[in-house]
Amino acid sequence: GAGVSQSPSNKVTEKGKDVELRCDPISGHTALYWYRQSLGQGLEFLIYFQGNSAPDKSGLPSDRFSAERTGGSVSTLTIQRTQQEDSAVYLCASSSTQGAQGTGELFFGEGSRLTVL
Amino acid sequence: QKEVEQNSGPLSVPEGAIASLNCTYSDRGSQSFFWYRQYSGKSPELIMFIYSNGDKEDGRFTAQLNKASQYVSLLIRDSQPSDSATYLCAALGITGRRALTFGSGTRLQVQP
Numbered sequence: 379g380a381g382v383s384q385s386p387s388n389k390v391t392e393k394g395k396d397v398e399l400r401c402d403p404i405s406g407h408t409a410l411y412w413y414r415q416s417l418g419q420g421l422e423f424l425i426y427f428q429g430n431s432a433p434d435k436s437g438l439p440s441d442r443f444s445a446e447r448t449g450g451s452v453s454t455l456t457i458q459r460t461q462q463e464d465s466a467v468y469l470c471a472s473s474s475t476q477g478a479q480g481t482g483e484l485f486f487g488e489g490s491r492l493t494v495l
Numbered sequence: 496q497k498e499v500e501q502n503s504g505p506l507s508v509p510e511g512a513i514a515s516l517n518c519t520y521s522d523r524g525s526q527s528f529f530w531y532r533q534y535s536g537k538s539p540e541l542i543m544f545i546y547s548n549g550d551k552e553d554g555r556f557t558a559q560l561n562k563a564s565q566y567v568s569l570l571i572r573d574s575q576p577s578d579s580a581t582y583l584c585a586a587l588g589i590t591g592r593r594a595l596t597f598g599s600g601t602r603l604q605v606q607p
Contacts, residue, residue: 418503423597434592448504483544
């Protein structure tokens with residue numbers, strides 16, 4: 379596609395429910411990243427994929443969070459038993475260079491805004 | 496200490512002035528540094544990257560890096576109201592991480 383596509387753009391859920399957030403990166407980009415941004419805050423790193431493997435998942439805040447990537451393309455971030463502190467904008471980014479080497483240019487999607495009531 | 500630290504601002508400058516945005520980082524092993532701009536309600540976009548000590552200029556933007564002081568800055572000359580945004584500093588290799596670590600951003604307001 380022309381850009382990084384994320385869905386849903388908005389998700390309101392009740393505490394304790396599971397949610398899935400989807401990211402479709404730019405075609406041909408091998409690196410994919412998930413970040414989250416709380417209101418007025420910077421970007422918090424969650425996980426990095428190179429191809430289908432995740433060499434760095436150090437930012438996942440708890441075992442309620444998991445992510446996978448299939449076919450070297452689409453990625454899904456799953457949050458189980460959501461809590462109110464999970465409310466944030468979840469941003470996906472992709473890159474054509476491994477590990478954000480080179481120019482470090484990440485192309486971000488528009489984000490999925492998650493609200494946990 | 497935050498891994499990448501920025502003053503949250505807002506930094507307010509008049510149109511036509513030089514805006515100076517600063518960032519410090521905790522890991523001396525970090526090698527590459529980036530400035531992203533984020534307009535309200537939008538996603539971040541890359542403005543500049545810098546690897547070497549000294550200055551790097553691109554149009555109205557100049558990035559400065561001082562590895563000894565673990566300090567990165569971004570200067571915006573002839574600031575325009577359209578430059579009003581949050582500027583995010585990022586570093587690669589913080590604690591060996593193979594992804595960018597971002598600061599919390601500095602909000603810049605350019606007054607017409």
